[in-house]
Amino acid sequence: MIKIALVHHINFNHLSLSFKQRTDYIEKYLEKILDAIIVKTNISICTEDLLLLKVWNPKVYRRLINHPKVNFLFSTHNHAIPLIYPETFTEQMLLGSKVILDLINPKKIQGVGYPSEVDFPPKISFESICKVWEGIILGESRIKISGLEKDEFSPVFTINDAWSKNKIRGHLSRRAFNYRDYLHKYFRDEANSGEMLLGIQDDYKKYAQGSVLLARIDLEVILFNAPIVDGIQQEPPINKFRDLQKYLINHNVDFLKVADLDKTDYKIPEYRISDIAPCSSENIKWNNKSLKRRVENIKFDRSNKLKYGIWLSLQCSDYYCTNFQDLCFSYGDKNKKTIFITKTRIYRDQESGIKLKLLQGKTLDQIKMNDNELEKYMQYFMKSNELLTNYL
Structure with missing residues (x-):
């Protein structure tokens, strides 16, 4: 059995969304995409976007927050990142958490935070984050930890601050990841469901370490892979999105919450906050x-x-x-x-x-x-x- 924690991030300000694409996303396609979700899915959405959806399309907003297969991660208020605005990251995090707790049923909220661009937060924000978030998703290419370059690096670890006694669970999002590449190819008819499954199996063997594999990708990729035929934009591959989920379920892929990454058979490694630093390779x-x-x-x-x-x-x-x-x-x-x-x-x-x-x-x-x-x-x-x- 392959265990996956599937994380989809919703971003109405995505760089690649045209004005028309965003309108279609909110008014037409998001509802269809939500209807196509048939497996347990972890959703991250910045609260600026959540409030925008609430006023722009209340029906789809209600569909999202009440979706039986969707659980939510904490987020910042918008896509502010520490590299650009380190001084407001704490405020962005607290504001985002406050809005989510007010708008979404607490039973559907996991205690795991999704910082924009999965960056390591400023150390001055660490204590405040630990008071609200129990865990945090961090990108492999956005942090530096000794041993991270090894495939067997634990997908879940603890970060602690000996001085303040605060700690938080880190959940690693891998960069070199077949799931992401194969999904694009699958939507473009360059890979079939079987090849997609083989890619996931390879990822699981390399990175999961007997635990749960975290698969993170923007929900907008479905829109971006809508083909143009003879100059005319076609429908996004939403049916293929649903069909893939059915196929994976039928081939022993189990979809879980991000919080389930904690359920391992080995001792979860622990790192001091001083052992972790931001990585500048993608700055x-x-x-x-x-x-x-x-x-x-x-x-x-x-x-x-x-x-x-x-x-x-x-x-x-x-x-x-x-x-x-x-x-x-x-x-x-x-x-x-x-x-x-x-x-x-x-x-x-x-x-x-x-x-x-x-x-x-x-x-x-x-x-x-x-x-x-x-x-x-x-x-x-x-x-x-x-x-x-x-x-x-």
């Missing part, structure tokens, strides 16, 4: 010094909760992503099918620019927007920001 992925400077220097009344919520929103990591070339994949009969994924800030830059203008005192009516879907997003964002003031 090149974030670089928008101009926006960072403007957000830090902008003058506004911080006692104004509406404006403070906008200011927090401007700390979203997707607003700081480095521009990459667009990705294009061709496949199928005579390459008639194409996948096109935008990897630039072309959409997120427009959003952050509008939010800066709002902080400077302009209203939405005074800001010219050339895209109806962007305008729709901003209207719902402002409504969700009003809800946020109840938690500030």
